[in-house]
Amino acid sequence: MERLNDVSCKVGESPTWHAGEGAWYWVDIPQQRVWRLDAATGATRYWVADEMVACVAPRSDGGLIAGMETGIFALELDACTALAQRKLAAPASGLGEGMRFNDGRCDRQGRFWSGTMFMDMAAARAVGQLYRYDTARGLSAPFVSELLTQNGLAFSPDGRTMYLSDSHPARRMVWAFDYDTTDGVPSNRRVFSDMTAMAGRPDGAAIDTDGCYWVCGNDDGCVLRFTPDGKLDRRLEVPMLKPAMCAFGGKNLDTLMVTSIISGKPEDAEWGGAVVLLQPGAQGVAETLFAA
Template identity: 80%
Template structure:
């Protein structure tokens, strides 16, 4: 386990590996910041933004696609300290006051999926929705509604299963869907893992080459791996209380980058907000850039 030096995030989220850039990217949501770490040198840098950036994915041809406060944006990371942001789309009904995008990821065909949430989780407003975006069709109508805290979006290695979680303390659920890879349409929603039977809340996730689903157990201080049939087969403890999302990357896709959130608890003071690199002994699946 290696801690990335000089990096601490209030709400670290959305790590992703870009093979084209040989680099990791992730965000610190309330800081409105996108981080980058070079895969060869380990050097880090960041870009500030006018809005909170909640999720990112690499774009084919360079740059990032991002889910932010008012919609989906294309980010160009050139000169520091600020990214150049171009708005691509927003839900037809808008996001509404107190809303923002949250978790997002591209499917295996390069379509971007991202969901929304009401930022004040204590209000427990089930107004979050899940959207698909591609350049040809634009942003979709919501495919899933009534989410409290949308999270955990991931796809099986063959792309035919989509995963989604709701990490709110009142929900704590992970679902699986059949996924039409031609049309980009999920169906047959079903419970994949009821996290009320496990430690923590289901936050961000990744899928390995064996098709197993790795979920960050927020408030549980660990990552949990579920087999494709929904059975827990491994627990990987981490030193921070609130791991938030994980992603496979590196040259051989055998490294797991894990972001975290500051909990404010004394026992978490040293590690809360840290970003870690782990070698879990399995390989991941290469992420498809947006628009590929």
């Protein structure tokens, strides 16, 4: 396991591998940072946005697409410290006070998906919604509503199954949907994994070539792998108490990056907020660039 020693995130989220650049990207939400790691040189750097960045995905025309506090944005990152951001879309009624986008990624066809959440998790307000964005149709109406803490978006290798979790302590659920790859519409929502009896909460996720769903067990210091039929078949221990999201990358897509959140607990003081790279003995599926 390799730790990126010069990186500490308050809320490290949304790791993603950009194969064309040979680089990893991820975000630190409250610090409004977009991080980058050059895999060849090991050099890290970050840019600071004008508002919180919750999730990112590479765009086919360069730069990133991001779910942020007030909407969906295109981000341009130059060689200096500047970050240019351009709003692409937002819900017609706005996100509302105390809301922001959270977890997000592209489907296998290059459409961007992201959901919203009420930032004060203690309030347990089920007002989060899940949206799709593409250049031809713009931002969709919500496909899923009444979410507490939207998370865990992932798509099966063939793109025909979409996964979604709610990581709030009061929900702890992962769902699967049938996914129409032509129209980008999910249907037939069903429980994939009920994690209410587990110590960890189902946070960010990734998919391997066997179609298994890898999800961070937030509060339990682990990454869990579920088979396509929802069976838990592996537990991978990590040193951070609150792993937040994982992603496959590297030249052979066999490296797993895991970001984390500072818990504030004494036993987590050394590793909380760390970003680690490890070899889990599995291979991921290449992410599709946003079809700009």
